[in-house]
Amino acid sequence: MKRVCIVGAGVIGSLYAAYLARVAEVSALTRREEHAEALRERGLRISGRGDFTAQLAASTSADDLPEPELVIVACKGTDLEAAAERLGGHWPDAIVMTVQNGIGAGEIVGRYGDWRQLNAVTFMSGTRHSDNDVQYVLDTATWIGPARGTTPDDARAVADLINASGLKAEAFDDLRPAQWSKLIFNATVNTVAALTGLPHDAHFAALDRPDDLGHLVKALMDEGKTVAAASGVELGEDPWEMNVLATQRGSAHYPSMLEDVEAHRKTEIDLITGSLVRAAHAAGVPVPLHETMECLVKAKEASW
């Protein structure tokens, strides 16, 4: 794969763009013109785990960019429809890979074109300092699996490219077990954190007293497991064990939905909990607790 286009150059998109530019010809399709201009004129600066500046093509229109073999849609879930719309009608031979939280991002993008698709989820993280200056913080992997019209070999080829660039990736024959485990974990931890204001700390695993938060966390995860089973997905890691392990680490993680709530930004509730609730409805499984969390987070957004 010689040419790659990154759609949405936020933190995650910028990390893909800058690193992949070391092993491929990379372009960025951005939402804002001044963002594209900054990238074109000043390059993309990486700090933290890396220290270099990448040169890349950038535009707000796909018409201006060379036709890629791989498109990575890396925008936030809340911008997904708009990004897919900008992509519509272009590059029919490319493979389009979505990396958003939750499940269902591929289905949304797939409505805008007949591309072959890969399904991915990423755990790397960073901090954005400006339009063309991003700090690489957590070097965790991107997991990639086949989706519409692709095979495990396609997933491996993209994983190889990402690994060659200096980022981390792992290919799966079937991504769904890992993706669903992560989704159930995320839908639970993010919403509980967003509503309580707690970072992901020991409260999330506490079960001693009847009002301890661990009971709610466990009940939400049990609901999620029922949805996975009814959807024919065998889970990878057990979400509750992921939760217990994560809370035993030294420093408490600040879930993105808590950051969004504190900054009064729109959250990814629709993509995370929303996708789980939609899957539950499709499978005919009741999820009253996740619906409660979804409705409370949406109402909280409405209060700003």
Add this chain to the structure above:
Amino acid sequence: MRVCIIGCGAVGSLFAANLATLEDVEVWAFDLNEAHVDAINRDGLRLTGAGDVVGHPHATTDAAAIPPCDFGIVATKAMHTSGAIAATAHAFADGCVATVQNGIGNEEVLAEHVERVIRGTTFPAGKLTAPGVVQWDVKGDTTFGQFDSKPSPFAAIEQLADACTRGGMPAKAVEDARGPQWRKVIFNAATNPLGALTGLTHGRVCERPDLRALATRLVDEGKAVAAAQGIELDADPEELIDYAARKDVAYDHKASMLQDVEARRQTEVDFLNGGIVGFGRRYGVPTPAHESIWALIKGMEASWAQ
């Protein structure tokens, strides 16, 4: 007749000021807020808004100064009941102690310290706007009734209700006051935490169909717990929720729990949703929605400690 109001915040002040206007009732007011107590002793206790009243109770921050009383009316926040009654119980060796607090479980706490308890529920509301001054927002009824494990003579309950009514706080004495008490706790537990978790006023909570449906689930769980105890609600909490959501009633009202959360004060959730969960367990009624809401509010309180 001598009455001591224990906890002279907004609701306690409504009772203290109104009762103090009666010539045959000597009113004491116990509160730890020194500025409030000093202002009451200097200028009297003034109510504005729904009624303009100035009463002159004897206010004190010193529990030992309270003389023997015929009645106590406990109006502290529910989580302060135990400390407040432990300090003042000496004044009620021969008296009866009523609660007009939010939530359920307060009578049980009083019964650990005094011999005669009166169950009570009150609907008036207000807020302390300055030391010695309370804004009276909403008028409403008070119901007093028996508490079975530490009962008071019914004549005494009637005497207290009569004094409150004559003082301008309409009250009635009934054998079983659990109906209004559970109507109020179900209303509060179904609406207060939704405001606290989302930051929305009561009216805006009710405008969102999914959130209003969540309130109904909380109401239904609460009704099932009440029914399992043989309690007949005196009115449907659903009607109270919709009535309060009207623009001319309490559309813009921020629930007291939301006010607590904004000020990062401990909430009364243990006596609202926590109380319903506790009684639900005792009577074998599942309350998953109340359990979730209880855990979220407790988590929110825990986040302030960090």
